[in-house]
Amino acid sequence: MRTVALPLLLVLGACGQQAEGEPVTVIEFGENGATTTTTTGGEDEQVVEAAVPADGACEKVTYQDVPLTHCIADPARHRITTMLGSPYRSFAKLAEARGDSLPVFAMNGGMFDGEGKPIGYYVEKGERTKELNTADGPGNFHLKPNGVFYGTEGAWRVRSTDSFLANVSDRPQFGTQSGPMLLIEGKMHPEITDDGPSRQIRNGVGVDREGRAHFVISDGPISFGKFARFFRDVADTPNALFLDGNVSSLWDPASGRMDARAPIGPMIVVETK
Structure with a gap:
């Protein structure tokens, strides 16, 4: 059995500074792909045991010398939900709540306040708990146009907030608002330069012309x-x-990856139909 120890890092996210801590996440890979994930040293000790699903949808890629993980959700095979909990604040807590039910993958899905609650539009299982946020303000969320990732059944979309407000009248099954938009109708956000000086770990989502959702997380610092x-x-x-x-952060059970960089808020969960 091999063990990989991943220290919990101090990070400064788009939603404010997280408190420094000492917990360490350990993922043990055993026989037949079974994993045991243990977080120790913090206020709570969590142990999650689960088998790895066969439906792996994520792959490692390199784009212009930056390592990325690229995950694709296909509406023919997958369904997407948003999940927050009370909130869970981590994939370990989400895994604990789900028991033996593993997702294909999951990713943090939108910006949040100090309690982990969304600061923008949020719908989970058809219930809206936060209205569309059109306010001005500081930070990435308010770098307009921002936007919404949403869907019902197998129809998933990304729209700018203004487009969502003008065109979407029926409440979707899931929805989460974040910002800024990276692309609007094939063109880069007007405030984003080709390769600016800011280099951070980043994640995002887009939907291709075939209706597949592409979730991407950088495994190294990358410009907007x-x-x-x-x-x-x-x-x-x-x-x-x-x-x-x-x-x-990404939870990819097929590869045994469960990121634990810092407390998170809304999560986007991809499951097998």
């Missing part, structure tokens, strides 16, 4: 421009939305 160009030139998604930075 380079990140947006991956969605434009590789994933080929006309519209793409930035989900967050620094706190960006």
